[in-house]
Amino acid sequence: MKISTQAIKFINEHNHSAGDPAPNGVADLVGKIGAQLGAVEETIAFGERFAGALVVRVVSCVDHPDSDHLHICKIDDAHKSQNVERDTDGYVQVVCGAPNVREGLVVVWLPPGATVPETYGSNEPLVLEARPFRGQVSNGMLASSRELGLSDEHDGILEVTQDSDETPIQPGTSFADACHLTGDVIIDMENKMFTHRPDCFGWLGIAREIEGIYGRPYKSPQWYTTHPEFPGMEADELKLEVRNELPELVPRFTAVALSGVEIKQSPLWLQVDLARAGMRPINNIVDYTNYYMLLTGQPLHAYDYDKVKAVSGGDQATVVVRSPQKGEKILLLNGKEIEPRAEAIMIATDKELIGVGGVMGGGDTEVDATTKNIILECASFDMYSIRRTSMAHGLFTDAVTRFNKGQSPLQNLAVLAKITDAIRTHAGGKVASPLIDLNHVSDDSQARGSLHAPVTLTTGFINDRLGINLPASAMQTLLENVEFKVEVSGDQLVVTAPFWRTDIEIPEDIVEEVGRLYGFDHLPMILPVRDIAPAVKNDLLELKGDIRDQLARAGANELLTYSFVHGDLFKKVGQDAGQAFQLSNALSPDLQYFRLSLTPSLLDKVHANIKAGYDEFAVFEINKVHNTTELNEDGVPREVNGLSLVFVRSDKTADPTTGAPYYQARLWLTRLLEHFDTSDLVALEPLEGADLYGNPWLIQMTVPYEPRRSAVLRAASGPARGLIWGVVGEFKPSVRRSLKLPKTVAGFEVDPLIFAKTVPSMRYQPLPRFPAVTQDICLKVPAETTYAEVYDFVEGHLARNRPDQTHHTLTPVDIYQREDDQAHKQITLHLSLASFERTLTDQEVNKLLDSVAAAAATALHAERI
Numbered sequence: 111m112k113i114s115t116q117a118i119k120f121i122n123e124h125n126h127s128a129g130d131p132a133p134n135g136v137a138d139l140v141g142k143i144g145a146q147l148g149a150v151e152e153t154i155a156f157g158e159r160f161a162g163a164l165v166v167r168v169v170s171c172v173d174h175p176d177s178d179h180l181h182i183c184k185i186d187d188a189h190k191s192q193n194v195e196r197d198t199d200g201y202v203q204v205v206c207g208a209p210n211v212r213e214g215l216v217v218v219w220l221p222p223g224a225t226v227p228e229t230y231g232s233n234e235p236l237v238l239e240a241r242p243f244r245g246q247v248s249n250g251m252l253a254s255s256r257e258l259g260l261s262d263e264h265d266g267i268l269e270v271t272q273d274s275d276e277t278p279i280q281p282g283t284s285f286a287d288a289c290h291l292t293g294d295v296i297i298d299m300e301n302k303m304f305t306h307r308p309d310c311f312g313w314l315g316i317a318r319e320i321e322g323i324y325g326r327p328y329k330s331p332q333w334y335t336t337h338p339e340f341p342g343m344e345a346d347e348l349k350l351e352v353r354n355e356l357p358e359l360v361p362r363f364t365a366v367a368l369s370g371v372e373i374k375q376s377p378l379w380l381q382v383d384l385a386r387a388g389m390r391p392i393n394n395i396v397d398y399t400n401y402y403m404l405l406t407g408q409p410l411h412a413y414d415y416d417k418v419k420a421v422s423g424g425d426q427a428t429v430v431v432r433s434p435q436k437g438e439k440i441l442l443l444n445g446k447e448i449e450p451r452a453e454a455i456m457i458a459t460d461k462e463l464i465g466v467g468g469v470m471g472g473g474d475t476e477v478d479a480t481t482k483n484i485i486l487e488c489a490s491f492d493m494y495s496i497r498r499t500s501m502a503h504g505l506f507t508d509a510v511t512r513f514n515k516g517q518s519p520l521q522n523l524a525v526l527a528k529i530t531d532a533i534r535t536h537a538g539g540k541v542a543s544p545l546i547d548l549n550h551v552s553d554d555s556q557a558r559g560s561l562h563a564p565v566t567l568t569t570g571f572i573n574d575r576l577g578i579n580l581p582a583s584a585m586q587t588l589l590e591n592v593e594f595k596v597e598v599s600g601d602q603l604v605v606t607a608p609f610w611r612t613d614i615e616i617p618e619d620i621v622e623e624v625g626r627l628y629g630f631d632h633l634p635m636i637l638p639v640r641d642i643a644p645a646v647k648n649d650l651l652e653l654k655g656d657i658r659d660q661l662a663r664a665g666a667n668e669l670l671t672y673s674f675v676h677g678d679l680f681k682k683v684g685q686d687a688g689q690a691f692q693l694s695n696a697l698s699p700d701l702q703y704f705r706l707s708l709t710p711s712l713l714d715k716v717h718a719n720i721k722a723g724y725d726e727f728a729v730f731e732i733n734k735v736h737n738t739t740e741l742n743e744d745g746v747p748r749e750v751n752g753l754s755l756v757f758v759r760s761d762k763t764a765d766p767t768t769g770a771p772y773y774q775a776r777l778w779l780t781r782l783l784e785h786f787d788t789s790d791l792v793a794l795e796p797l798e799g800a801d802l803y804g805n806p807w808l809i810q811m812t813v814p815y816e817p818r819r820s821a822v823l824r825a826a827s828g829p830a831r832g833l834i835w836g837v838v839g840e841f842k843p844s845v846r847r848s849l850k851l852p853k854t855v856a857g858f859e860v861d862p863l864i865f866a867k868t869v870p871s872m873r874y875q876p877l878p879r880f881p882a883v884t885q886d887i888c889l890k891v892p893a894e895t896t897y898a899e900v901y902d903f904v905e906g907h908l909a910r911n912r913p914d915q916t917h918h919t920l921t922p923v924d925i926y927q928r929e930d931d932q933a934h935k936q937i938t939l940h941l942s943l944a945s946f947e948r949t950l951t952d953q954e955v956n957k958l959l960d961s962v963a964a965a966a967a968t969a970l971h972a973e974r975i
Contacts, residue, residue, distance in 0.1 A: 111148075111301055111311055114156065114386040115139070116294035118317045121405075124331075131320045136295045139320070146323040146626050148303030148310070156386060157294035159231070159259065162224030163285035164190055165270055168215045168252075169201055176244040180207050183252065188282025191221045194249050195240065205248035210266035217267050218258060218285050221250040227259040260385045273377050273536045289382040296386060301511065308515040309610040312407030322592035322627050330593060334406070336520050336559045336609050338527040345369045345540035348415055348483055349426030357550040359455050359492040360431050360467065362519035364526050367415055367427070367543035368533055369483045371395060377536070389508070394537050395477045395484060398529055400508070407610075408488065408517055408525045409509035413464065415483035417475040422459040427485065430458045431467060438463055441473045442505075454499045455491055468496045468513040469505050483542065486533075488526035490519035498695055518561060519551050520609035564606040567617040575621045577634050588627040589620075650751070653866050654732050657753060660785050664778065666728040666755060671711040673733065674701035682848035683710045683814040689737045689806055691747060704736040704747070706810040708754035709859045713814070713841070716758050717850040725763040728778060730755040732862060739806045750807060753836075755779075756857035764854045769924060771840050771856035772819055779823075779838050779858045786865040793826040794898055797837060800824075805834075811859055812837045814845045823860060836860025878917055882944035883955045886923060887962060889972040890936050897925055900937045903969060907962050908941070913954065918943045936975055 118131045132139035136153065144150045166185040174180035184201040194202055204219065211217075220226060226236040238250045255261040255268045270279060270288075279288045286292040301311075309315035314330065321328035348367040354360055376384075376397040384391055387404050391397050399410040419427040434450040440463040441447045448466075450456055455467035465471040468491035477484060493516040500510045526545075533539040555561050569582045582603060586596040595606040607614035614620065625633065658668060674696065680687040680703070690703040705711060708731050719727065734749040742748050757774045768774075776794075783789040798817035802808040812822070820839020825831050838858035846855065891900060905920050912918055923938035943955055966972035 111299045111304060111316070112387050113297050113299070113313060113316050114294055114383075115297065116157065116290045116292070117383055117386055118313060118320065120290045121313060121317055122321075131317065132295075133324070136297075140297060142323050143297065143299065143320070145631055146629060147299070147316075147319050149300040150297055151300050152298040154296040154298070155294075156296045157286050157291040159225070159227040160286040160289075160291050162221055163227070163253070163258070164219050164221065165279050165281065165283045165285055165288050166202075166217060166219040167281040168211065168213055168217060171206075171211055171213045171215075174205065174244060174246060177207075179209075180205055180243060180246075181211050182246055183211060185217075185219055185252075186281045187219060187221075188280065190282040190284075191219075193223075194221055195247070202249050203247060204250060204252055205243040205246050206252045206267065208252065208254065208267040210269065211252065215267075216270040216279065216281070218253045218270065219250060220253050220257075224250060226251075226253075226257050228257050230259070255381065255391070260381050261390045263391075268378075269375065271375055271377050272379075275535070276377070276379075279378075289379060291382065294386070305515060306613045308407055308512060308517045308612060310407070311512045311515060312403075313405050315407055315610065318592055322588070323629070325588075325591065325627075327591045328593060333528050333531075334521070334524050336524065336556070338524045340366075340523070340527045340545050341530065341534065341541050343541055343544065344534075345542040348542040350415075350429070350485065350543040350546065351426055352429045352546045352548060353431065354548045354550075355430065355432040356455060357548075359495050360548075361490050361492075361550045362522050363431055363487070363489040363546075363548040364522045365429065365485055365487045365489075365546045366526065366530060366541060367483065367485050368530065368539035369415075369542035371482065371484055371533060371537045371539040373477065373479050373481050374537070393477065393479070395481070395533065398532055398537075399486075402525055402529045402532075403508065403512065406521065406525050407512055408521055409468070409512050410525065410529060411465065411471050411487045411509075412477050413471070413475045413485040413487065414477050414481045415485050416481075418459060418464060418485060421462050421464065421474065423461055428460045429464075429485065429487075430460060431489075432456055432458055434463065440464070440466065442466065442470045443473050443476055444470065444505075445473065446505075448503050448505075451499060451502045453495065454502075455495055457487075466499060466503075466505070467491055469499055469503075469510055470507055484533075484539070486526060486530060488522045488529075490517055490522060501695070516612050518610050518612050519549075520555065520559065520561065523547060558606065559609050560607050561609070561612055562607060562615045564604050565614065565617055565620055566602065566604050567620055569601040569603065571617055572621050572624050575618075576625050576628075577636065578628070578632075580624070580628065585624050588624055592627065594623075649866065650863075653862060656786075657732060657782065657862060657865065660782060661728075661730050661755065661778070664728075664781055666730050666778070669712060669715060669729050669731050670733070671708075671715070671731060672701055673705060673736075675703055675705045675711060675714075676700045677702050679710050679714060680706070683713065683845050684842070685710065685810050685813050689739070689810055691736055691738060706737050706807075707735055707859055708733055708752045709756065709811070709814055709857060712754055712756045712857070713845070713849050713851065713855075716756065716852075716855065720758070720760050720852065725760040726758065728755060728757045735807075737806055737810065751862055752811075752859060753862040754857060754859040756855065758852060759854035761852045761854070764852070770819070771854045772821075772838070773922070774854075775838050775840075775856035775858050776821075779860075782865060788865055791825060791827055792823050792835065792864065794821040794838070795824055796820075796896075797822050797839060800834070802834065808834055814841050815839045816842045823864065825864075835864040875917070876946075878944035878946050880945050880947075880949045882942045883950045883952060884940065884942045885952075885955050885959060886938055886940050887959050888936055888938040888975040889963070889966055889970070890934050890975050891966075891970050891972045893927070893933055893935050895935075895970055895972075897922070897937055900966075900970065900972070901939065903966060904939055904962055907965050908958070911961055912943065912958060913945065913950070915946045916943055916950070917946070 115132050140150050164187050166187045168183050169186050170184040171181050183204045183206050222240045229236040240249045252267045255263040304310040318328045350367045352365050354363050373393050376391050376394045380397050381391045395412050399412050403409045422428040434456045439449045457465035457467050464475045491513050493514045497514040582598045589596050593608045597604040605620050677687050685706050690706050692703050696702050732753050735752050736747045740748040797820040800822045822837050823835045825833045840856045919942045921940045923940050925937050927935040963974035
């Protein structure tokens with residue numbers, strides 16, 4: 111948001127409200143704004159670029175004898191310019207090639223020694239001098255709007271025009287003085303600071319806030335009121351009908367038709383004010399709409415009445431606020447044709463679209479040089495709808511900037527009345543239709559002149575939160591300076607916000623207002639008192655940190671992927687997008703849904719990493735997932751914690767002797783279970799045929815896994831006995847194909863709370879001092895016997911029958927099935943046995959393994975190989 115110190119000063123003086131916004135200098139003002147209003151990004155010494163420029167009158171204009179387009183002009187500068195050659199009458203000669211130069215014209219002269227404002231501040235500023243043009247000396251130049259930096263217009267010199275009620279500018283007047291540019295500084299403030307302050311997107315709002323932070327009272331101009339006087343019909347009626355089919359999105363829509371307007375160049379002051387804000391003049395009607403938007407923060411739009419009527423049915427102009435119909439398109443003012451999103455607010459006739467409400471008008475109804483009759487629109491639009499439409503179509507305009515902050519509908523009539531009066535006075539317009547005011551603002555808001563109900567609070571409530579001790583009278587003064595209505599009774603305040611404030615609803619809003627106007631730099635700098643006892647640790651965060659440490663130490667890499675995924679990823683892994691929350695305003699087309707589980711996000715990153723040259727790796731993520739069936743008592747989506755890991759080995763480095771990928775994933779899971787001492791609390795059972803209780807979370811989590819090569823983790827004991835906590839295994843061939851995964855890929859996904867069932871105990875057991883005896887045992891068992899059954903049986907038998915004061919470990923070697931014996935499989939286990947008291951013999955270990963084999967033969971129908 112750009113403001114001009116001199117423009118604000120002129121507005122204040124014109125409204126008899128206040129004076130100089132920077133009484134202590136611009137630096138002090140910038141400091142105040144930065145501390146109490148909004149961040150200042152840049153200050154620009156705007157007035158300096160016009161140093162030396164003078165307003166002059168062309169007293170004679172004759173054709174150059176040696177040119178078919180140049181003119182020799184004599185100008186009257188009232189002898190203000192020094193060191194310049196003059197004729198006997200005191201006039202200065204300037205050679206000019208502009209087609210519109212003529213005798214009697216009032217223009218802007220840049221004398222020798224002046225810098226062309228357009229080039230001011232550039233690397234190569236153009237400094238003028240007296241120089242000959244085909245034998246005739248030109249002292250400087252007569253400037254165009256572009257050369258003055260006011261617009262892009264360069265077809266002719268700028269003609270200094272004024273409103274009829276202005277005092278004529280006398281020749282020799284400094285251009286900077288004539289346009290209130292002397293000492294003018296542009297202060298550019300950061301827009302995001304005003305997200306909740308739509309009134310601060312207008313110069314009136316900024317002027318008011320500046321007065322407030324300097325502790326001075328401000329009074330808005332008389333015309334800026336909720337009930338302005340609106341002129342009646344002044345000309346033959348232009349029939350105008352307006353319908354609002356979207357009252358929930360367009361709470362107020364006001365319009366009026368004017369006839370007999372004169373389209374012309376805007377007066378000089380208006381062009382300069384637009385230039386201050388970085389806008390380019392177009393024509394007087396469009397410029398007035400832009401100016402009053404800058405002044406009040408309320409966007410307006412002007413339509414060519416006759417063009418609207420031409421695309422309306424019957425003998426009248428019809429304007430309809432509605433949603434777009436399927437397939438409708440519109441050509442916008444910027445030349446871009448769009449098909450509006452289905453939920454956009456559109457302005458149309460009863461036949462076709464003529465504008466995107468609150469965003470941009472249509473090119474077919476714009477005001478141009480041929481316009482005679484106009485429709486002025488001043489409306490309020492839903493800020494969220496405007497923002498979505500702007501983002502969907504890439505349309506970012508000054509109107510969007512203001513509308514998506516939530517302008518107050520209580521100011522519409524005042525702004526429409528003011529611009530109507532300006533066009534009547536300065537553009538020849540006559541009111542040619544009744545005022546149309548489709549008003550859906552609540553009766554209570556209109557009656558009290560404030561959008562929200564008064565806020566009642568006490569001085570103690572404010573002082574306690576700010577750490578100060580202001581009396582009620584001081585708070586009342588601070589608020590009334592910026593036109594709040596404040597009623598004081600003892601230490602109680604009843605505060606009613608003015609009609610342009612949309613952000614005052616709760617007591618804390620008043621606390622913020624008082625603190626800001628009083629000055630946050632005046633608040634006491636006292637550190638809060640707090641207990642020095644250490645904060646209680648969050649058990650879940652501690653658990654997640656421990657999981658990260660364990661997996662990272664083992665060589666896994668943590669990923670942090672988006673919580674949102676594309677719908678195509680659901681299709682690739684077989685998940686149901688209908689179970690996921692879909693985003694209505696996604697940041698990107700690739701981020702459409704909340705994910706249902708973590709594993710697909712990790713699998714989506716595998717192919718890219720293999721292409722990058724990583725042949726073997728493990729990646730994991732600890733994060734949250736959501737689905738439409740997991741809601742809390744308030745109907746808000748419940749976040750479900752998840753831990754997922756994927757192990758990958760590329761096909762070119764795969765080794766068939768390393769075994770099935772399932773066991774690689776299980777090895778990672780086992781490491782965590784053993785670290786957290788939860789191995790005995792969890793049992794693995796085949797995913798195929800497992801009862802998932804119809805639980806949508808479990809179903810969607812296990813969908814990518816191959817049921818015959820995966821297992822679920824079921825609680826084996828405790829209060830949660832029987833519950834499934836996750837899945838470990840390999841992935842379906844269809845998933846591998848769709849995501850271009852190698853053959854060796856497996857993983858697991860579990861609820862990390864499975865590791866919080868017990869607190870890991872710090873157990874110390876010294877290693878035996880005597881050497882261990884190691885032997886393998888291979889058991890041939892029926893094919894349907896699972897590895898887990900064999901391992902658990904052998905482990906249990908060893909624990910019960912090994913010699914006293916010994917320690918053993920049992921680890922898998924391989925699982926093998928001969929091609930000629932599909933009815934059996936061979937499972938080889940490696941035993942390491944050591945004593946704390948002596949050296950064991952091979953015979954003792956053989957005897958122990960013989961007993962294992964004998965017991966297995968009976969219990970498992972196993973044969974020792």
